[in-house]
Amino acid sequence: MAVMRHRKGVDPHNEHGWPPSPAEIRNRIGACGGTNLPENDLAVQHLYGVNMDVRYNVPMATFRSLIISGRGAVVPIWYGVVPAKFDASPGFRGGHGVYVNERRASDGAYLVYDPLADHRRASIPQGPQWWPASLLQKAAETYPGTRAGCVHASFTRDTEV
Amino acid sequence: MPAKDQLKPPPKVKAPIEEHKKHADEFLAREEYKKPKDGELAVSDEAKP
Numbered sequence: 001m002a003v004m005r006h007r008k009g010v011d012p013h014n015e016h017g018w019p020p021s022p023a024e025i026r027n028r029i030g031a032c033g034g035t036n037l038p039e040n041d042l043a044v045q046h047l048y049g050v051n052m053d054v055r056y057n058v059p060m061a062t063f064r065s066l067i068i069s070g071r072g073a074v075v076p077i078w079y080g081v082v083p084a085k086f087d088a089s090p091g092f093r094g095g096h097g098v099y100v101n102e103r104r105a106s107d108g109a110y111l112v113y114d115p116l117a118d119h120r121r122a123s124i125p126q127g128p129q130w131w132p133a134s135l136l137q138k139a140a141e142t143y144p145g146t147r148a149g150c151v152h153a154s155f156t157r158d159t160e161v
Numbered sequence: 162m163p164a165k166d167q168l169k170p171p172p173k174v175k176a177p178i179e180e181h182k183k184h185a186d187e188f189l190a191r192e193e194y195k196k197p198k199d200g201e202l203a204v205s206d207e208a209k210p
Contacts, residue, residue, distance in 0.1 A: 038202070055195065056194055056196070056202075057194065062184065065184040065185050066189075068178065068181045071185065094205070096205050145201035155189070160178075
């Protein structure tokens with residue numbers, strides 16, 4: 001999702017597949033297990049010419065400004081704090097990555113794309129969900145190495161310019 | 162005594178988009194957030210099916 005946003009859906013027309021595929025990104029990283037933000041950034045640079053802005057311990061107010069002003073972001077979260085309504089992998093309580101596309105002005109909620117939300121079972125949500133800002137903050141700041149009130153994030157370019 | 166409506170705080174004014182963009186650009190230029198410090202670079206885990 002972040003690559004699509006960054007490129008505004010435009011195919012780079014190179015030797016790699018399009019649209020972006022998680023399998024191709026993981027294959028580029030050579031990952032059998034988890035990945036991290038800089039690994040993903042290097043992979044999407046190679047595959048799609050997308051250079052994300054990776055930042056650590058971004059204060060939540062600054063994160064909000066980056067989203068409002070026209071960027072999307074990949075955010076590592078701790079899945080153990082995700083409540084049942086948004087839980088797309090019951091029983092999983094580890095580190096995970098979600099994509100945040102926008103913020104809703106009326107209530108401050110964030111539109112979160114969880115790659116696990118594929119409705120593979122009736123109880124699993126499907127597609128993007130509006131997460132309360134408090135939930136996104138809690139899930140992000142609980143991720144190992146993240147300070148209270150902060151998020152790690154990999155930002156797309158500003159697509160609103 | 163001041164009239165009741167004079168005691169009300171001024172309405173909150175939302176920051177215009179230009180201010181968010183300025184804040185965002187200034188933040189992204191700062192070096193201290195670009196590199197992970199000790200313990201900040203965790204990896205994600207494999208989700209259960």
